[in-house]
Amino acid sequence: MNALPDAERLCAQLADAIRPQLRPDTAIIGLYTGGVWLAERLHALLGIGEPLGTLDIAFYRDDYHQQGLARDPKRSKIPFSIEGRDLLLVDDVLYTGRTVRAAMNELFDYGRPARILLAVLADRGGRQLPICAQYCGAHVEVPAGVRLRLRRDEDGRLSLQLEHAK
Amino acid sequence: MQNNPQLNKNGELQHLLSIDGLPREVIERVLSTADSFVGVTEREVKKVPLLRGKSVFNLFFEPSTRTRTTFEIAAKRLSADVINLNIAVSSQSKGESLLDTVANLSAMQADIFVVRHASSGAPYLIARHVKPHEHVINAGDGRHAHPTQGLLDLYTLRHYKKDFTRLTVAIVGDVLHSRVARSLIHGLTTLGTPEVRVIGPQTLIPEGVEALGVHVYRNMREGLRGCDAVVMLRLQNERMRGALLPSAQEFFKHYGLTADKLALAAPDAIVMHPGPMNRGVEIDSSVADGPHSVILPQVTFGIAVRMAVMSMVAGGSA
Numbered sequence: 001m002n003a004l005p006d007a008e009r010l011c012a013q014l015a016d017a018i019r020p021q022l023r024p025d026t027a028i029i030g031l032y033t034g035g036v037w038l039a040e041r042l043h044a045l046l047g048i049g050e051p052l053g054t055l056d057i058a059f060y061r062d063d064y065h066q067q068g069l070a071r072d073p074k075r076s077k078i079p080f081s082i083e084g085r086d087l088l089l090v091d092d093v094l095y096t097g098r099t100v101r102a103a104m105n106e107l108f109d110y111g112r113p114a115r116i117l118l119a120v121l122a123d124r125g126g127r128q129l130p131i132c133a134q135y136c137g138a139h140v141e142v143p144a145g146v147r148l149r150l151r152r153d154e155d156g157r158l159s160l161q162l163e164h165a166k
Numbered sequence: 167m168q169n170n171p172q173l174n175k176n177g178e179l180q181h182l183l184s185i186d187g188l189p190r191e192v193i194e195r196v197l198s199t200a201d202s203f204v205g206v207t208e209r210e211v212k213k214v215p216l217l218r219g220k221s222v223f224n225l226f227f228e229p230s231t232r233t234r235t236t237f238e239i240a241a242k243r244l245s246a247d248v249i250n251l252n253i254a255v256s257s258q259s260k261g262e263s264l265l266d267t268v269a270n271l272s273a274m275q276a277d278i279f280v281v282r283h284a285s286s287g288a289p290y291l292i293a294r295h296v297k298p299h300e301h302v303i304n305a306g307d308g309r310h311a312h313p314t315q316g317l318l319d320l321y322t323l324r325h326y327k328k329d330f331t332r333l334t335v336a337i338v339g340d341v342l343h344s345r346v347a348r349s350l351i352h353g354l355t356t357l358g359t360p361e362v363r364v365i366g367p368q369t370l371i372p373e374g375v376e377a378l379g380v381h382v383y384r385n386m387r388e389g390l391r392g393c394d395a396v397v398m399l400r401l402q403n404e405r406m407r408g409a410l411l412p413s414a415q416e417f418f419k420h421y422g423l424t425a426d427k428l429a430l431a432a433p434d435a436i437v438m439h440p441g442p443m444n445r446g447v448e449i450d451s452s453v454a455d456g457p458h459s460v461i462l463p464q465v466t467f468g469i470a471v472r473m474a475v476m477s478m479v480a481g482g483s484a
Contacts, residue, residue: 056202058202059202059203059206059214059215059216059477060214060215064216064477064481065481067481068178068478068481069199069216069477069478069481071195072195072198073198073199073202074202075201075202075204075205076202076205076206077205105215106214109209109211109213109214110209110210110211111210
């Protein structure tokens with residue numbers, strides 16, 4: 001039934017791929033909600049010195065005028081200066097690219113980073129913007145109208161799941 | 167819930183007219199959204215692009231500096247264009263009706279009307295007549311309601327005290343003329359606050375206020391005992407007609423908040439005031455500037471709360 005790749009394994013592979021490319025000043029920023037879970041893991045696996053940054057892009061979404069404000073926006077927290085810094089942006093699933101665009105717009109309201117790279121657990125294709133991930137755990141085929149998302153169970157284990165639209 | 171003019175068919179906020187009638191989850195959503203905006207207001211760039219290209223008209227038929235300014239800051243931080251209209255000295259004096267004024271502004275492509283009016287119900291009248299994409303926010307109507315002040319008071323209480331279901335809150339002074347008190351009482355009871363007290367002289371407590379679920383105290387010392395929060399109201403001299411009070415000095419003696427009266431409240435009690443303060447009338451300077459006072463943080467939170475309300479009403483489909 002579940003032909004989706006194992007999220008725990010993908011997470012470890014991502015860390016291995018990222019490790020050799022790290023710079024001394026690299027900081028990690030996770031996107032709510034799934035991206036923050038993944039970023040917490042990578043942050044620990046890679047032994048990053050700077051605290052983890054978290055972004056909720058609710059105030060930067062391009063569908064606000066159609067969809068309204070997201071229900072329960074979290075407070076974005078970037079506890080370090082991003083000016084001139086090397087940043088690794090982390091999300092669970094890359095799809096249209098609109099979330100990443102919104103995240104970059106928000107980040108530039110905090111300063112001018114030297115570089116932003118993108119790491120995602122799964123890329124499901126379907127891009128609507130010229131955005132790609134430098135680190136990608138797996139390419140996953142998902143039918144349109146079905147949502148692919150990361151879940152975290154009570155023990156903290158990560159898994160990829162499909163959600164059919166209501 | 168049917169026919170609630172504040173909510174659209176999906177139960178989402180489309181106008182903010184009064185806290186009375188707002189479901190608990192809508193109030194909680196305003197407070198949690200405001201919390202995210204507090205994060206924005208602490209950044210170097212304090213702006214987000216949500217209301218880019220939208221126009222916010224501040225319609226003040228009654229003078230106000232603080233409320234108008236905080237609405238203006240909130241709208242600008244959401245990237246909206248803000249137009250301030252001090253109607254008290256413009257079209258009304260030329261005899262234009264309220265609805266004609268609004269229709270004209272609507273023709274100038276308004277998206278949000280922030281309305282302050284001396285007559286209770288004026289924002290409701292406007293909300294009934296605006297187009298579907300236009301939204302009305304009540305910034306104080308007569309003695310009736312001042313919902314964004316009530317919401318920022320609730321935000322302040324939640325910030326310092328976390329859990330409404332354990333709180334004792336006292337509201338002190340000129341409750342009769344206070345739209346702030348009315349809005350706050352509705353909010354506190356909706357969020358499950360077990361003990362809300364109003365304290366003041368008989369002439370300044372509205373008749374039948376107990377029906378809102380509050381306890382009335384004439385004696386301030388008794389009423390303050392064990393309170394977690396004390397909300398002082400401004401003595402509204404400009405709304406006083408006739409002799410409701412002997413004198414400001416007399417009022418201060420009985421109902422002014424001093425350090426020795428505050429000592430009767432809980433040791434970690436907070437002191438709030440919607441401003442502007444009359445020092446030496448309803449509050450002593452040593453308390454207003456003292457360690458229990460959260461009066462200035464209230465102002466800062468008010469901006470985030472107004473950002474939350476504006477971005478909630480203006481987003482999405484009607």
